[in-house]
Amino acid sequence: MASPIRVTVLISGNGSNLQAVIDKARAGHLGNNTSLVRVLSNRKDAFGLERATRAGIPTQYHNLVKYKKQHAATPAGVQAAREEYDTELARLILADAPDLVVCLGFMHVLSPRFLEPLQAGKVRIINLHPALPGAFNGVNAIERAHAAWMEGKIDKTGVMIHDVISEVDMGQPILVREIPFQKGRDENLEAFETRVHETEWETVIEGVGMVIRELEAQKQNTRA
Numbered sequence: 001m002a003s004p005i006r007v008t009v010l011i012s013g014n015g016s017n018l019q020a021v022i023d024k025a026r027a028g029h030l031g032n033n034t035s036l037v038r039v040l041s042n043r044k045d046a047f048g049l050e051r052a053t054r055a056g057i058p059t060q061y062h063n064l065v066k067y068k069k070q071h072a073a074t075p076a077g078v079q080a081a082r083e084e085y086d087t088e089l090a091r092l093i094l095a096d097a098p099d100l101v102v103c104l105g106f107m108h109v110l111s112p113r114f115l116e117p118l119q120a121g122k123v124r125i126i127n128l129h130p131a132l133p134g135a136f137n138g139v140n141a142i143e144r145a146h147a148a149w150m151e152g153k154i155d156k157t158g159v160m161i162h163d164v165i166s167e168v169d170m171g172q173p174i175l176v177r178e179i180p181f182q183k184g185r186d187e188n189l190e191a192f193e194t195r196v197h198e199t200e201w202e203t204v205i206e207g208v209g210m211v212i213r214e215l216e217a218q219k220q221n222t223r224a
């Protein structure tokens with residue numbers, strides 16, 4: 001059997017999308033031969049780390065604060081801290097020799113200090129974002145979409161899996177799932193968020209599966 005597709009997951013929080021991926025991989029339905037090699041979080045209290053531990057997946061906590069303390073609290077100092085953080089993040093991840101890095105609620109903007117070493121190592125990076133391409137980039141996308149709908153500005157939103165590039169949430173979409181708003185403008189934020197998360201759990205499994213199959217085919221062609 002071909003060597004497994006090695007996957008590293010980056011998180012910052014609850015990890016419900018990570019759990020969807022873990023469950024699918026464990027059932028053998030995430031590609032023919034997939035190995036989740038590590039879950040890394042920039043937040044120590046991320047429940048996703050517990051989910052990974054329960055699944056027997058190695059974890060790592062890598063936090064920006066340690067780097068910020070070594071620099072002045074100036075824009076230049078913060079920039080230097082972020083660059084050092086990203087350089088070390090790339091080293092940590094490359095040490096596991098992944099084929100794919102999946103951002104699932106990883107609340108940190110990745111700089112070229114991270115992106116370039118991974119590109120050099122031919123490691124694909126993808127992200128799950130709860131919005132349609134080009135809409136509501138960045139944080140709090142679900143809340144912002146709901147507010148825009150309440151103001152009558154949009155009638156649908158969605159979730160997507162996309163390639164990660166330096167410009168946040170502007171990488172090539174891989175899989176997009178639209179989510180229409182319900183008539184009557186009476187769906188509160190909590191109910192709407194639940195619908196979005198349910199769509200995410202399906203989308204992340206399908207989207208990650210698509211990329212894994214692409215990588216499997218590439219490995220097959222390289223061997224041929």
Ligand SMILES: Nc1nc2c(c(=O)[nH]1)N[C@@H](CN(C=O)c1ccc(C(=O)N[C@@H](CCC(=O)O)C(=O)O)cc1)CN2
Binds near residue numbers: 105107109128167171
């Ligand atoms: N260079 C890229 N980095 C990341 C991308 C990307 O497409 N390109 N996707 C994100 C995930 N993400 C949206 O999907 C995202 C995460 C975090 C932020 C952000 O503004 N983070 C702040 C800190 C916010 C916080 O701590 O709550 C920051 O980094 O200063 C924007 C978008 C993963 N990274």
Ligand SMILES: NCC(=O)N[C@@H]1O[C@H](COP(=O)([O-])[O-])[C@@H](O)[C@H]1O
Binds near residue numbers: 138140
């Ligand atoms: N900009 C990135 C972003 O907003 N990501 C979002 O963080 C949440 C993580 O949930 P989870 O920890 O339960 O998987 C998800 O809603 C994901 O789309």
